[in-house]
Amino acid sequence: MRKYVIMGVQGSGKGTQAKLLASDLDLVHISVGDIYRWHVQYHTKIGAQVRRAMTAGELVDDALTESVVHDRLALHDWSYGFVLDGFPRNRRQAEFFMERYDVDAVIHLDLPDSEVRRRVLARRLCAGCGLDYNLIEHRPAKEGRCDACGGELVSREDDTEEALAVRLADYHRLTDPVLELFRAKEQVVTVDARPAKAAIQRTIRDHLNLPQRRRAT
Missing domain, CATH: 3.40.50.300 (P-loop containing nucleotide triphosphate hydrolases)
Incomplete structure (x- = not known):
């Protein structure tokens, strides 16, 4: 174990x-x-x-x-x-x-804190299915929309x-x-x-x- x-x-x-x-x-x-x-x-x-x-x-x-x-x-x-x-x-x-x-x-x-800021502020979350995106490495095919369900991509409340x-x-x-x-x-x-x-x-x-x-x- x-x-x-x-x-x-x-x-x-x-x-x-x-x-x-x-x-x-x-x-x-x-x-x-x-x-x-x-x-x-x-x-x-x-x-x-x-x-x-x-x-x-x-x-x-x-x-x-x-x-x-x-x-x-x-x-x-x-x-x-x-x-x-x-x-x-x-x-x-x-x-x-x-x-x-x-x-x-x-x-x-x-x-480093500087890299934390760059990464965190680029994060998005699908409001529909909850799939995570990062606009630095994982951009959706259609801007602002989830590839899986088409839901809106939003920033987390604490980002x-x-x-x-x-x-x-x-x-x-x-x-x-x-x-x-x-x-x-x-x-x-x-x-x-x-x-x-x-x-x-x-x-x-x-x-x-x-x-x-x-x-x-």
């Missing part, structure tokens, strides 16, 4: 790399962000709390996040392991997690200059100390998140002594 945590500032490609890592190793990709977006889309009570935080450019309450992660991992659908994406984000969450689970490694995707500035400040203030905590107790692998996604994945697997992907990325 392999258990990994993947960390990095917003826009560093955590979700992409987690999916690539999980795809042929029979690991389950658990994305806290995806769980929250589902709740927002279906207007649940949790979704209302998340929406308020997102609009203000703030992090979701620790207790709520810990509860969501605990409930998701309690499903035990990860017989061969998991890649946890988007958690922990501060020291309290890290201590909560480390008291309950051992991990084989923490993967840290390192990306603004103001909200991003708050998130970057919060990330460095809260998450950098988490990496130090993990470095003291777990294996931390730091990878440059600027190259192409396939190159990043190869580097991650090299560091973790994992077989390279069987399929092209």
Whole structure:
């Protein structure tokens, strides 16, 4: 069984790399962000709390996040392991997690703030089916419309200059100390998140002594 945590500032490609890592190793990709977006889309009570935080450019309450992660991992659908994406984000969450689970490694995707801004502000989301786009690398065939369903492509509510500035400040203030905590107790692998996604994945697997992907990325 392999258990990994993947960390990095917003826009560093955590979700992409987690999916690539999980795809042929029979690991389950658990994305806290995806769980929250589902709740927002279906207007649940949790979704209302998340929406308020997102609009203000703030992090979701620790207790709520810990509860969501605990409930998701309690499903035990990860017989061969998991890649946890988007958690922990501060020291309290890290201590909560480390008291309950051992991990084989923490993967840290390192990306300069200037590149974060360029990537995040180019992101779009289909209002119809929820498909993700990035206008730098993944432009739709028809401007402003989803290739899959034809829905309108919109910016996420929290993808603004103001909200991003708050998130970057919060990330460095809260998450950098988490990496130090993990470095003291777990294996931390730091990878440059600027190259192409396939190159990043190869580097991650090299560091973790994992077989390279069987399929092209």
